[in-house]
Amino acid sequence: MSVQIEPRRVAAEEPNRRAEIVRAAGRLFREKGYAATTIRDIAGAVGMRSGSPFYHFKTKNDMLRAVVLEGMGAINAAVARAANSDKSPRARFEAMLRAHLGQLLGGDGRDFAAALLHESRHLEPTVLAELVAIKDRYEAMWQKVLQDLKRAGLIADDSQVARLFLLGALNWTVQWYRPDGSKSIEQIARQLANFLIGKPPRP
Amino acid sequence: MSVQIEPRRVAAEEPNRRAEIVRAAGRLFREKGYAATTIRDIAGAVGMRSGSPFYHFKTKNDMLRAVVLEGMGAINAAVARAANSDKSPRARFEAMLRAHLGQLLGGDGRDFAAALLHESRHLEPTVLAELVAIKDRYEAMWQKVLQDLKRAGLIADDSQVARLFLLGALNWTVQWYRPDGSKSIEQIARQLANFLIGKPPRP
DNA sequence: TGCTACCAAGCAAGCGCTTGCTTGACAAGC
DNA sequence: GCTTGTCAAGCAAGCGCTTGCTTGGTAGCA
Numbered sequence: 001m002s003v004q005i006e007p008r009r010v011a012a013e014e015p016n017r018r019a020e021i022v023r024a025a026g027r028l029f030r031e032k033g034y035a036a037t038t039i040r041d042i043a044g045a046v047g048m049r050s051g052s053p054f055y056h057f058k059t060k061n062d063m064l065r066a067v068v069l070e071g072m073g074a075i076n077a078a079v080a081r082a083a084n085s086d087k088s089p090r091a092r093f094e095a096m097l098r099a100h101l102g103q104l105l106g107g108d109g110r111d112f113a114a115a116l117l118h119e120s121r122h123l124e125p126t127v128l129a130e131l132v133a134i135k136d137r138y139e140a141m142w143q144k145v146l147q148d149l150k151r152a153g154l155i156a157d158d159s160q161v162a163r164l165f166l167l168g169a170l171n172w173t174v175q176w177y178r179p180d181g182s183k184s185i186e187q188i189a190r191q192l193a194n195f196l197i198g199k200p201p202r203p
Numbered sequence: 204m205s206v207q208i209e210p211r212r213v214a215a216e217e218p219n220r221r222a223e224i225v226r227a228a229g230r231l232f233r234e235k236g237y238a239a240t241t242i243r244d245i246a247g248a249v250g251m252r253s254g255s256p257f258y259h260f261k262t263k264n265d266m267l268r269a270v271v272l273e274g275m276g277a278i279n280a281a282v283a284r285a286a287n288s289d290k291s292p293r294a295r296f297e298a299m300l301r302a303h304l305g306q307l308l309g310g311d312g313r314d315f316a317a318a319l320l321h322e323s324r325h326l327e328p329t330v331l332a333e334l335v336a337i338k339d340r341y342e343a344m345w346q347k348v349l350q351d352l353k354r355a356g357l358i359a360d361d362s363q364v365a366r367l368f369l370l371g372a373l374n375w376t377v378q379w380y381r382p383d384g385s386k387s388i389e390q391i392a393r394q395l396a397n398f399l400i401g402k403p404p405r406p
Numbered sequence: 407t408g409c410t411a412c413c414a415a416g417c418a419a420g421c422g423c424t425t426g427c428t429t430g431a432c433a434a435g436c
Numbered sequence: 437g438c439t440t441g442t443c444a445a446g447c448a449a450g451c452g453c454t455t456g457c458t459t460g461g462t463a464g465c466a
Contacts, residue, residue, distance in 0.1 A: 017411080035238035036325070039456060052412055054457065118321065122239070132332065157398050161386065166374025169368040175256055176367050195360050195368055220445080242422060255446055257423065 010028060018056045020046045026067045026111035032050055034064055034119040065127050071112030072134050076101040083141045089148040090197065097189035100170055100203070105177045105185055117171055139163065156195045219260045223249045229270045237267055237322040241251055246403050273317030273335050278306040279346060286344045292351040293400065300392035303373055308380045308388055320374055343365065350401035357400045369399070 024045035028037040038059055040050045057063050082095035103109040104117075120131060146158035146166070155162075169192060177188070227248035243253045244262055260266050286297035306312040313327070323334060347371070349361040358365075359361040372395060 033238055036235055038454080040454090049413055051414085051416095051457075051459090055411060060456065120238070125219065151261060156401065157394070159394075161391065161394055162398055164375065164379050165372040165395060168372040168378075169369070172367065172371025172375055175371075183319070188364065191360070191362075191364055195365055198359060215455080241420080244419090252447055253421095254423075254450095260443060262421095263422065381413090 005164055008110045012185065020054055021056055021063065022066045022070060023111070025063045026070070026115055029064065029067060029119050030111045030114035034115070035123045061122070061124060064115070064119060064122060065124075067112055067115045068123065068127075068131060069134075071103075071109060071114075071116035072131060072138070074109040075100065075113055075116075076134065076138050078103050078109075079141060080140070083145060090154060090193070091146065093145050093149060093197075094189055094193045096142070097170070097192055098186060101173060101185045101189055104171065105179070106176055117174065137168070142167065149197070207271065212305055220249065224259055225269045225273060226314070229273070229318055232270060232322055233314045233317035237318070237325045237352045264325070264327060264330075267318070267322060267325060270315055270318045271330075271334060272337075273325065274306075274317075274319035275334060275341070276315060277304065278314040278316055278319075279337065279341050281306050281312075282341070282344060286348060292355045293357060294351060295397070296348050296400075297392055298395045299345070300373070301389060301397055304376060304388045304392055305373065306381070307377055315391065315400065317377055320377065342370070345370065352400070 021042060022154060023038070025042050028045065032041075039053060042063070043050045043053050046053075053063070057066070061152050075164065078099040079096050082099040085092055085093065085095060087095065104113045120128065142163050143158075143160070146155065146163055149155045150158040177183070177185075183191075224245060228240070231244050231248065235244075240274050242256060242309070245266065246253045246256050249256075256266070281302040282299050285302040286295060288295055288298060291299065307316045323331065326334065345366050346361070346363070349358065349366055352358045353361040376391065380386070380388075386394075
């Protein structure tokens with residue numbers, strides 16, 4: 001029988017330096033890429049010396065693992081929440097688009113999601129397999145909403161390739177979206193829904 | 204008056220080692236990423252010692268430049284050829300889809316195109332500006348065909364964002380297409396056209 | 407006293423790139 | 437036909453620097 005060991009909470013305000021490292025690593029991985037980001041970059045970003053992050057992580061690759069799984073977890077949770085709402089298929093679909101784009105482009109999860117999309121190939125094979133399993137469940141949610149849209153007569157094609165087209169259009173927004181640009185995340189989500197389904201019926 | 208000096212041709216077969224280096228670099232950049240690829244990797248792939256590629260290129264970054272511009276040039280040429288054919292808007296559109304996907308997923312240009320999509324950020328700013336200029340002209344071709352499709356009443360939205368959705372779906376194929384998979388490039392192109400326009404009218 | 411979270415210092419390996427030199431192919435001069 | 441000079445295309449060696457990571461020590465809290 002073993003006792004679960006919890007990391008101790010030191011003060012009133014959260015002192016979680018480990019989480020700070022993950023955040024800084026995520027931002028740097030998005031800006032420069034995993035391979036081009038050095039431990040010294042990450043350490044400097046949180047005010048540490050270059051050896052200190054290794055107190056919290058065994059290797060640099062473990063930091064990537066933490067970043068990517070954080071991203072996958074957040075986006076999964078956000079979209080699942082939207083998918084489980086009891087709206088009409090179209091409203092549910094739009095809510096999922098907003099959730100996905102919100103994680104990809106919006107404040108918190110942005111760095112994690114970008115690392116997830118572009119740096120996963122640097123993960124070790126075992127970790128990659130772990131990630132793929134989660135990703136499969138994630139994509140099944142999209143497959144299901146496409147099915148629902150087809151049953152409702154709103155789209156003609158709910159195949160796997162159709163889902164890949166959709167996720168491609170979504171994920172590619174990372175390449176061109178600018179937070180200070182003219183389009184908001186909500187507008188992009190609605191426009192994509194219109195692009196695929198056509199305008200919603202007048203009430 | 205000056206005499207034109209031609210590089211000497213040594214044998215019957217073309218001895219262009221520089222082009223070989225670009226091809227090897229392209230493949231490695233796609234497989235491992237620019238930052239994670241070493242000069243020794245590239246040199247080894249063409250049977251050279253680690254210092255020798257620098258006879259042909261000033262820096263590693265210049266190799267990336269060559270790879271990326273090669274990719275942009277090839278895809279631009281292929282799609283321009285399709286765009287200038289005198290078919291109907293829909294047939295022209297499908298031909299452009301095939302051309303774009305052919306460069307992205309098919310044999311030759313595949314490595315260059317992947318490097319173009321994912322490693323451009325490691326280019327020096329001046330080179331990046333050069334690339335963006337070409338890319339703008341490329342995207343204008345797509346904007347135009349979307350206009351034509353809208354005029355023909357085949358799509359409802361020909362805005363810039365619609366173009367970005369389209370190119371996203373296209374470029375994302377790199378992430379999931381497998382040459383030995385069940386879908387051919389032609390099938391993917393047709394399915395994307397159907398997905399956006401609907402089935403073509405019966406003749 | 408013991409434990410957490412860090413620092414100061416540095417190690418071994420690997421990095422991009424440079425340098426001086428070699429080699430084989432060719433052209434010109436005699 | 438032989439020598440001599442030039443040139444493209446590399447090789448062998450290694451330079452200075454950076455990389456991920458380790459180690460021994462310690463300040464401060466419990």
